[in-house]
Amino acid sequence: RKEVEQDPGPFNVPEGATVAFNCTYSNSASQSFFWYRQDCRKEPKLLMSVYSSGNEDGRFTAQLNRASQYISLLIRDSKLSDSATYLCVVNMRPLYSSASKIIFGSGTRLSIRP
């Protein structure tokens, strides 16, 4: 089982729709969580950090569920410009190690159609 898993998609939704995707992680000692956005042939860019209480930034809402070990990203009123790959990132502490490590998911492709 991968340490961080995402549905690769693609998710193909109409403009204006609400779309949500999840990311599961295997290590319950994981400490911090992030969502990045990556456009085709570009570098990843930080979209938002994910806090225990959940957080919202405009049309984007991130949630953390520690009991079930997943984080989610909800996009409301989707725009054509939201088309991208969304990467889930987890800062986890492997067993028997005091050092944390960052694990990137393989990403979920989102395509918004007019």
Next chain:
Amino acid sequence: DGGITQSPKYLFRKEGQNVTLSCEQNLNHDAMYWYRQDPGQGLRLIYYSQIVNDFQKGDIAEGYSVSREKKESFPLTVTSAQKNPTAFYLCASSRGLNNEQFFGPGTRLTVL
């Protein structure tokens, strides 16, 4: 403007040659990282550095080398020992180890 830069954007090399990719940041970040991304794949960590004059191997360090002589700079050398070097190489930095990372624009390396 603070940021992280990588050069060159595109790089072509002949098989058997070593090549060095540049990464510079003026964000005053202590930690820097090198990742490799293959088409349709996630990022894989090559090397990282938590502080000047110190660096650690990531998951796929074989065939690569790095140095961290200055806080601002973390060059990556792709050696001839790397069996399949054609990929998109991304450099990142963060304030502390494994905090939010900020990425450079990447270098696309193609081995001919």
